Amino acid sequence: xxxxxxxxxxxxxxxxxxxxxxxxxxxxxxxxxxxxxxxxxxxxxxxxxxxxxxxxxxxxxxxxxxxxxxxxxxxxxxxxxxxxxxxxxxxxxxxxxxxxxxxxxxxxxxxxxxxxxxxxxxxxxxxxxxxxxxxxxxxxxxxxxxxxxxxxxxxxxxxxxxxxx
Numbered sequence: 001x002x003x004x005x006x007x008x009x010x011x012x013x014x015x016x017x018x019x020x021x022x023x024x025x026x027x028x029x030x031x032x033x034x035x036x037x038x039x040x041x042x043x044x045x046x047x048x049x050x051x052x053x054x055x056x057x058x059x060x061x062x063x064x065x066x067x068x069x070x071x072x073x074x075x076x077x078x079x080x081x082x083x084x085x086x087x088x089x090x091x092x093x094x095x096x097x098x099x100x101x102x103x104x105x106x107x108x109x110x111x112x113x114x115x116x117x118x119x120x121x122x123x124x125x126x127x128x129x130x131x132x133x134x135x136x137x138x139x140x141x142x143x144x145x146x147x148x149x150x151x152x153x154x155x156x157x158x159x160x161x162x163x164x165x
Contacts, residue, residue: 060120061097061143069149072129076122076143083138088145090131095124095145128152
């Protein structure tokens with residue numbers, strides 16, 4: 001099996017392949033991908049490839065987490081939204097960012113859109129932060145939530161020795 005066999009090509013993007021021995025599992029894999037692509041196109045959604053709703057490794061909004069000795073910072077890209085469209089909560093060590101991006105088109109004409117619309121929610125589990133001192137800033141479509149670390153967070157670290165056999 002070559003690297004091309006691992007890439008989920010759609011019909012329009014299919015590259016010519018060289019003759020390889022018949023592999024029933026690979027054939028089943030390709031047919032299932034084609035079946036799911038056809039089904040979701042029938043609902044007006046793009047196929048599996050490039051659709052953040054269908055791919056597990058992508059979630060919207062995209063996040064960036066950074067940590068220093070004193071704080072944890074979570075940044076979320078929210079293009080086209082304002083601070084009124086977003087809600088940020090923290091409870092029991094879980095930071096929740098939720099909101100909704102509404103479609104801007106109001107007419108019933110047919111069009112193609114690759115933009116994401118709808119409700120979203122992301123939850124990030126955080127330990128050792130002071131929830132009551134968290135603050136959020138929204139600027140140029142980027143939400144930045146800063147959470148100071150608690151004094152106990154650094155003390156709970158225990159180094160584990162590695163044994164060699």
